[in-house]
Amino acid sequence: MTRYILNRLGQSLVLLVLVSMIGFAVLNLAPGGPLSQFALTPGMTQADLDRISAQMGLDRPLVVQYADWFWRLLRGDWGRSFRDSRPVLDVIGGHFGATLLLMGTATVISVTIGTWVGIKGATKRYSIFDYAATVGAMVALSIPTFWFGLVAIYIFSLKLGWLPAGNMYTIGNGSFLDYAIHLIMPAMVLALVDVAVWSRYMRTATLDVINQDFVRTARAKGMTPRRVLMKHVVGNALLPMITLAGLQVPTLLGGALVTETVFTWPGMGRLFLDSLGYQDYPVVMGLLMFSAILVLLSNLAADLLTAFVDPRIRLT
Amino acid sequence: MSVSSTPINRPIKSGWWNSRTFRRFVRHRLAALGVVMVILLTLACVIGPYLLPYNDLYIDLRARFSPPLTGYHFLGTDPLGRDIAARLLMAGRISMLVGFAAMILSTMIGATIGVVAGYYGGRIGTVLMRFVDAVLSFPSIFLLLALAAFIKPSPIMITVIIAITSWMEVARIVEAEVRSLRERDFIMAARMLGLSNRWIMFRELLPNAMGPIIVAATLTVARAILLEAYVSFLGYGIQPPLPSWGNMLNGAQQYLQSAPWLAIIPGVAITLAVTSFNFIGDGLRDALDARSDLN
Numbered sequence: 341m342t343r344y345i346l347n348r349l350g351q352s353l354v355l356l357v358l359v360s361m362i363g364f365a366v367l368n369l370a371p372g373g374p375l376s377q378f379a380l381t382p383g384m385t386q387a388d389l390d391r392i393s394a395q396m397g398l399d400r401p402l403v404v405q406y407a408d409w410f411w412r413l414l415r416g417d418w419g420r421s422f423r424d425s426r427p428v429l430d431v432i433g434g435h436f437g438a439t440l441l442l443m444g445t446a447t448v449i450s451v452t453i454g455t456w457v458g459i460k461g462a463t464k465r466y467s468i469f470d471y472a473a474t475v476g477a478m479v480a481l482s483i484p485t486f487w488f489g490l491v492a493i494y495i496f497s498l499k500l501g502w503l504p505a506g507n508m509y510t511i512g513n514g515s516f517l518d519y520a521i522h523l524i525m526p527a528m529v530l531a532l533v534d535v536a537v538w539s540r541y542m543r544t545a546t547l548d549v550i551n552q553d554f555v556r557t558a559r560a561k562g563m564t565p566r567r568v569l570m571k572h573v574v575g576n577a578l579l580p581m582i583t584l585a586g587l588q589v590p591t592l593l594g595g596a597l598v599t600e601t602v603f604t605w606p607g608m609g610r611l612f613l614d615s616l617g618y619q620d621y622p623v624v625m626g627l628l629m630f631s632a633i634l635v636l637l638s639n640l641a642a643d644l645l646t647a648f649v650d651p652r653i654r655l656t
Numbered sequence: 657m658s659v660s661s662t663p664i665n666r667p668i669k670s671g672w673w674n675s676r677t678f679r680r681f682v683r684h685r686l687a688a689l690g691v692v693m694v695i696l697l698t699l700a701c702v703i704g705p706y707l708l709p710y711n712d713l714y715i716d717l718r719a720r721f722s723p724p725l726t727g728y729h730f731l732g733t734d735p736l737g738r739d740i741a742a743r744l745l746m747a748g749r750i751s752m753l754v755g756f757a758a759m760i761l762s763t764m765i766g767a768t769i770g771v772v773a774g775y776y777g778g779r780i781g782t783v784l785m786r787f788v789d790a791v792l793s794f795p796s797i798f799l800l801l802a803l804a805a806f807i808k809p810s811p812i813m814i815t816v817i818i819a820i821t822s823w824m825e826v827a828r829i830v831e832a833e834v835r836s837l838r839e840r841d842f843i844m845a846a847r848m849l850g851l852s853n854r855w856i857m858f859r860e861l862l863p864n865a866m867g868p869i870i871v872a873a874t875l876t877v878a879r880a881i882l883l884e885a886y887v888s889f890l891g892y893g894i895q896p897p898l899p900s901w902g903n904m905l906n907g908a909q910q911y912l913q914s915a916p917w918l919a920i921i922p923g924v925a926i927t928l929a930v931t932s933f934n935f936i937g938d939g940l941r942d943a944l945d946a947r948s949d950l951n
Contacts, residue, residue: 354786355786355789355790355793358786358787358789358790359790359793359794361790362790362791362794366799366802366803366806369803369806369807475686478686478931478934478935478938479927479931481934482878482882482927482930482931482934483923483927483930484882484885484886484889484923484926484927484930485886486886486889486905487885487905487919487922487923487926487927490905490908490909490912490919490923491919491920491923493909493912494912494916494919494920498912498913498916590792590793590794590795590796591795593795593798594795594796594797594798597795597797597798597801598797598886598889598890601890602909612798612801613801613890616801616802616805616892619805624802624805625802627798628794628798628799628802631794631795631798632793632794632795635793635794635795636793639793
């Protein structure tokens with residue numbers, strides 16, 4: 341177990357270094373590189389630019405620049421926003437909560453519906469329900485999230501007037517209920533793709549378990565089908581889902597970006613787009629690295645959790 | 657694992673809908689439906705614009721915001737009074753072309769990296785596959801938008817950027833496939849014949865991994881069309897006046913109350929196209945992979 345954990349930690353570190361290299365490469369693709377913010381200032385001469393470049397250490401070899409950048413990344417010094425000069429990590433921190441709330445709610449919704457649909461599809465295989473779920477999942481995977489959001493706003497806000505069309509709360513009314521009402525639609529929209537993915541995987545996982553010998557033994561003992569399902573099948577089928585939860589984080593983050601844009605939800609995705617619009621590259625780069633690190637951490641957490649829960653890994 | 661596995665809580669009810677033949681038939685039906693839809697969409701986008709009375713850039717200011725099925729404009733007009741039907745078909749050309757081109761490019765990148773990683777294995781393979789993991793750690797829309805914002809957006813650059821952010825699946829699939837093929841007798845024979853590594857990789861291994869590659873490539877078209885729609889919707893993809901399904905939706909949100917058709921029509925087109933490619937991909941996977949029979 342210890343060995344497995346150390347091994348897995350080592351892998352994550354290697355990935356972090358690779359991820360930071362890709363991030364650094366993207367940073368250097370920015371038009372004019374990190375100097376672009378000054379190049380637009382009127383009255384700036386080439387001599388000024390050279391001086392700033394030397395001050396920022398941009399005349400050093402790329403390897404040294406990278407090492408310096410990576411070191412500051414690790415220390416939490418992610419630079420300052422061009423827009424309001426606040427430290428990048430503070431800016432991101434101010435928007436992270438809203439995204440986490442949205443993603444968390446969406447995950448709860450999709451895990452609940454998705455596992456139910458998956459289990460039902462597997463136990464009633466080849467039923468009309470199973471076909472409908474299969475086809476439905478494929479269509480759900482094909483609908484652009486932002487368009488689904490627009491259609492939902494059109495129906496539930498504009499036509500029926502049941503739910504607010506955007507924002508996280510009504511100004512002057514910060515009650516729990518108010519937050520909840522604003523959360524429903526974006527969370528459902530974000531959950532759509534996830535429900536499809538969860539139901540497909542849960543169906544396969546359940547079928548894998550159902551066909552195993554210990555399930556047949558349990559049935560042969562005379563256990564009721566319901567108890568077999570609850571006690572032996574579902575628990576085992578849920579195990580690989582922990583890994584899936586980790587793997588779904590990049591998709592969720594990407595979906596959150598579009599959902600937040602459509603619903604003017606004040607999270608990281610909106611911040612990313614706003615920063616792109618203002619050419620606020622430190623924040624853009626910060627968010628890119630932040631989301632990648634988030635993905636690495638959630639995959640690591642999922643694997644460690646699996647190792648902890650699954651005796652087949654825990655005891656080796 | 658036996659093929660005729662039994663669900664635990666009840667015996668399989670026998671009915672016309674649950675024989676394997678019917679199941680295959682349905683799946684193939686969906687795939688066939690996908691093929692028909694793709695052909696129809698392609699034909700409509702290629703021929704359609706010549707049959708319509710308006711072109712996609714003609715501005716008819718008096719007919720701004722006409723709803724569908726009223727007046728002379730079959731699908732209505734946009735805020736500038738341009739014919740939506742004409743724009744939709746021209747946009748389809750761009751979106752599907754970008755999707756296809758991105759698929760070809762990303763499959764080439766993915767297959768090359770996958771076959772090299774799988775064939776050489778060892779340190780080269782590990783480094784390459786870790787690199788794949790690292791790229792996959794970035795949510796693709798974030799990476800796509802950052803690159804699109806830094807680079808001057810033209811349809812070709814958008815295609816390249818989409819390919820850069822979607823080759824990883826193919827690489828993983830090819831790597832796994834090649835790793836299992838590598839030890840087979842025909843590769844041993846090829847080695848003993850003294851064939852070059854490059855010949856073995858691209859003439860022996862890749863053709864034998866074609867099945868999974870074709871499945872992945874089909875699904876990549878769907879993905880690429882979606883990704884183009886996302887970046888263009890957000891304003892960093894295909895730039896107007898050139899229409900694409902994504903950028904037709906850009907700005908549609910502010911007219912959602914007064915002119916909902918602006919948002920609904922292009923979205924239906926995207927969903928149709930993407931669903932069709934996903935159906936085809938799923939059907940192909942079913943046909944090419946014997947294991948999928950079990951599920």
